[in-house]
Amino acid sequence: MIRPDAPVLLEIRDLHASVENQPILKGVNLCIRAGEIHAVMGRNGSGKSTLSKVLAGHPAYTVTAGSVLYKGEDLLSLDPEQRSRIGLFLGFQYPVEIPGVSNLEFLRVATNARRGQRGEEELDTFAFEDLVRDRLSVVQMDPAFLDRSVNEGFSGGEKKRNEILQMALLEPVVAILDETDSGLDIDALRIVASGVNQLSSVDNATLLITHYQRLLDLITPDAVHVMAAGRILRSGGKELALELERSGYDWVDAELARLDAEGERQPLEVA
Amino acid sequence: MVAAPAVQAAAAGSTAASLAWLADLAGAPLPTRRQEDWRFTDLSSLAAIPAGVAAPAADQRGDPWAELSLPAGVTRLAGAAAEAQLGTALAVSGCQQHWPVLLNAGARPALLALKVEGDAGTLELPLPAPAGEGVVAWRLLLVLEPGARLDLLQVPAPAPAQRQLLSLVSEVVLGEGARLQLGCLAQGHNQAALFHHLAVRQASGSELQATLVSSGWVLARHEPRVVQEQGAARTRLLGLQRVDGRELADTHSFVRFDGPEGELDQLHKAVADGSGRSVFNGAVQVPRLAQRTNAAQLSRTLLLSDRARIDTKPELEIVADDVKCAHGATVSQLQSEELFYLRSRGIDSTTAAGLLQRAFCQEVLRELPAGALRHDPMTALLGAA
Ligand SMILES: Nc1ncnc2c1ncn2[C@@H]1O[C@H](COP(=O)(O)OP(=O)(O)OP(=O)(O)O)[C@@H](O)[C@H]1O
Ligand SMILES: [Mg+2]
Numbered sequence: 001m002i003r004p005d006a007p008v009l010l011e012i013r014d015l016h017a018s019v020e021n022q023p024i025l026k027g028v029n030l031c032i033r034a035g036e037i038h039a040v041m042g043r044n045g046s047g048k049s050t051l052s053k054v055l056a057g058h059p060a061y062t063v064t065a066g067s068v069l070y071k072g073e074d075l076l077s078l079d080p081e082q083r084s085r086i087g088l089f090l091g092f093q094y095p096v097e098i099p100g101v102s103n104l105e106f107l108r109v110a111t112n113a114r115r116g117q118r119g120e121e122e123l124d125t126f127a128f129e130d131l132v133r134d135r136l137s138v139v140q141m142d143p144a145f146l147d148r149s150v151n152e153g154f155s156g157g158e159k160k161r162n163e164i165l166q167m168a169l170l171e172p173v174v175a176i177l178d179e180t181d182s183g184l185d186i187d188a189l190r191i192v193a194s195g196v197n198q199l200s201s202v203d204n205a206t207l208l209i210t211h212y213q214r215l216l217d218l219i220t221p222d223a224v225h226v227m228a229a230g231r232i233l234r235s236g237g238k239e240l241a242l243e244l245e246r247s248g249y250d251w252v253d254a255e256l257a258r259l260d261a262e263g264e265r266q267p268l269e270v271a
Numbered sequence: 272m273v274a275a276p277a278v279q280a281a282a283a284g285s286t287a288a289s290l291a292w293l294a295d296l297a298g299a300p301l302p303t304r305r306q307e308d309w310r311f312t313d314l315s316s317l318a319a320i321p322a323g324v325a326a327p328a329a330d331q332r333g334d335p336w337a338e339l340s341l342p343a344g345v346t347r348l349a350g351a352a353a354e355a356q357l358g359t360a361l362a363v364s365g366c367q368q369h370w371p372v373l374l375n376a377g378a379r380p381a382l383l384a385l386k387v388e389g390d391a392g393t394l395e396l397p398l399p400a401p402a403g404e405g406v407v408a409w410r411l412l413l414v415l416e417p418g419a420r421l422d423l424l425q426v427p428a429p430a431p432a433q434r435q436l437l438s439l440v441s442e443v444v445l446g447e448g449a450r451l452q453l454g455c456l457a458q459g460h461n462q463a464a465l466f467h468h469l470a471v472r473q474a475s476g477s478e479l480q481a482t483l484v485s486s487g488w489v490l491a492r493h494e495p496r497v498v499q500e501q502g503a504a505r506t507r508l509l510g511l512q513r514v515d516g517r518e519l520a521d522t523h524s525f526v527r528f529d530g531p532e533g534e535l536d537q538l539h540k541a542v543a544d545g546s547g548r549s550v551f552n553g554a555v556q557v558p559r560l561a562q563r564t565n566a567a568q569l570s571r572t573l574l575l576s577d578r579a580r581i582d583t584k585p586e587l588e589i590v591a592d593d594v595k596c597a598h599g600a601t602v603s604q605l606q607s608e609e610l611f612y613l614r615s616r617g618i619d620s621t622t623a624a625g626l627l628q629r630a631f632c633q634e635v636l637r638e639l640p641a642g643a644l645r646h647d648p649m650t651a652l653l654g655a656a
Contacts, residue, residue, distance in 0.1 A: 056615050057614075057615070058611055058615075059607070059611065060607070079614070079619075079620075080611060080614040080615050081614045081615075081616075081617050081618060081619050081620070081623075083615075084614070084615055084616055084617035085617045090615055092612070092615075095612070096606075096608045096609050096612045098609050098612065098613070098626075098627070098630060099630060099634070100629070100630025100631065100632075100633040100634055101613075101626050101627070101629075101630045105626075106613070106616070106618075106626070109616075109618055109622065109626075110616035110617050110618055113616070113617030113618055113619075114617050117617070149630070150612075166616060170616070170617070
């Protein structure tokens with residue numbers, strides 16, 4: 001829901017970032033207000049996951065220019081753990097398996113880190129079990145997954161549900177979900193989408209990275225952005241996603257060539 | 272038991288001189304780094320241990336295990352029955368003349384010989400060293416009759432703040448279809464050293480799982496040596512050693528198949544921090560008669576400091592042609608993607624690193640016999656979380 005007077009939660013200005021001295025992000029601009037759901041689409045390799053990891057503070061990526069404000073404060077100077085504690089959440093495209101670390105313990109330590117930041121008391125094992133059982137219902141996940149190691153041997157879809165479970169526990173202010181819909185069967189897609197819908201409110205915001213309209217049929221975005229070659233090339237409403245579904249990304253090359261010719265670095269503003 | 276001889280004054284500053292008493296005790300010169308098996312294992316830290324033999328605490332009959340209550344199915348072996356078996360596993364596995372074995376014999380170890388019949392459940396064998404400095408030696412003999420089962424947990428421990436060299440030689444004879452799950456949880460301290468030989472003879476159809484865990488010793492050397500005398504047995508070897516500071520831990524394992532269709536599954540893990548040094552050498556011999564052997568060996572080291580050193584080497588001698596033999600060795604630092612995943616959930620980097628280290632160790636610790644939990648092996652290994 002777009003409310004022009006809603007507070008800005010995330011403001012990305014001319015963000016440039018590289019990995020191993022290779023520039024990947026080349027001037028990303030994006031502004032997200034409370035209550036909004038944004039979708040970022042774009043070809044493979046266009047920089048979507050890179051953007052999400054830079055926002056979450058992955059140490060392999062170096063920000064070479066630009067800024068990111070989270071609720072008006074500089075986000076980029078914070079450690080990844082601090083970013084999470086103040087309410088930024090990244091649902092990974094490829095959640096890692098951590099053999100030997102119990103999922104339940106991991107979820108509890110993470111939840112308590114966030115609670116501590118909000119001035120809430122830590123939950124002991126028993127109190128946490130109650131909370132986690134409640135949140136499991138959001139993603140309709142079998143409690144048996146709590147007793148396993150973090151993501152170890154989880155199917156692709158189970159890993160994604162585990163990401164949304166973490167989101168449900170951490171109650172983020174800004175959630176970035178990187179292809180949370182890939183690898184989900186039809187039922188799981190519906191469950192995950194309804195989970196995201198349940199968790200969104202007028203006080204938080206969601207950035208969905210996706211390739212497919214089918215997710216956006218279930219979660220209606222307020223804005224859709226197309227990334228190409230490390231920047232946002234075009235932005236629009238939910239109809240932009242439908243148009244992409246019809247016509248693909250062929251227009252991207254022409255537009256990039258035109259921008260290069262003009263030396264233009266700014267994204268097109270679409271009314 | 273021999274009374275502790277007076278501490279021999281070490282020639283000032285001379286390591287060789289201060290080690291001479293150990294050579295005398297063993298009746299053989301100390302191994303040197305010119306010997307292949309000792310190439311990475313410097314024994315000079317033993318010079319800090321004062322000469323002497325501290326006998327395990329004993330009752331009047333000289334039996335330190337007089338109070339030990341044995342589960343049903345486990346009885347003491349004595350006299351000729353014990354004599355007949357004693358030394359056979361050492362001989363079969365070819366380590367009678369190994370220096371740590373000679374040292375053990377020279378130190379006149381306290382001997383415990385046991386026979387196991389039927390399903391004997393669990394036996395915990397605490398091996399607390401008495402106060403007193405010098406060598407403390409134990410020798411164990413365990414004979415499992417055909418079909419017998421036992422979970423055995425050994426916990427050798429140096430006396431607090433005593434400069435001690437603990438010497439443990441265990442021999443195990445597994446009858447047909449017998450099953451032994453053995454755990455050795457060895458936590459030392461910064462003035463103690465450990466030599467541990469475990470020699471096992473396995474009859475066909477028997478199963479051995481041996482899990483050796485050690486940390487905190489100035490010097491620790493484990494030599495598990497297993498021979499499947501007719502093949503067709505299962506051997507599972509697990510090891511976990513952690514070094515920090517200037518500690519050295521060394522595992523030299525040896526497995527031989529003297530018949531077809533044997534199985535080996537070996538996992539050796541090491542955590543190397545500080546200026547610690549970790550050595551692993553895994554010998555596996557599959558002679559021609561051992562067709563259809565299936566052996567897998569994996570060594571994994573977690574390197575936490577750039578001053579730590581590791582030397583790891585598989586030593587596979589495979590002559591039989593129809594065998595499956597897999598081996599691998601990995602050395603890694605804490606995985607940055609795993610660390611980042613945890614940090615991205617608000618877990619600070621120290622806690623995250625601790626969780627990952629615990630996870631690395633847990634894979635081996637969970638294989639210890641159930642009674643090990645009481646000793647909180649994770650805390651012993653890594654300190655309080
Ligand atoms: N460590 C790295 N070294 C070199 N190039 C990298 C590295 N990491 C990412 N890249 C490159 O950065 C570009 C952007 O990758 P990114 O993962 O952000 O794409 P994406 O838009 O998320 O793609 P997809 O839709 O396939 O998930 C790719 O060309 C990728 O190969
Ligand atoms: Mg991606």
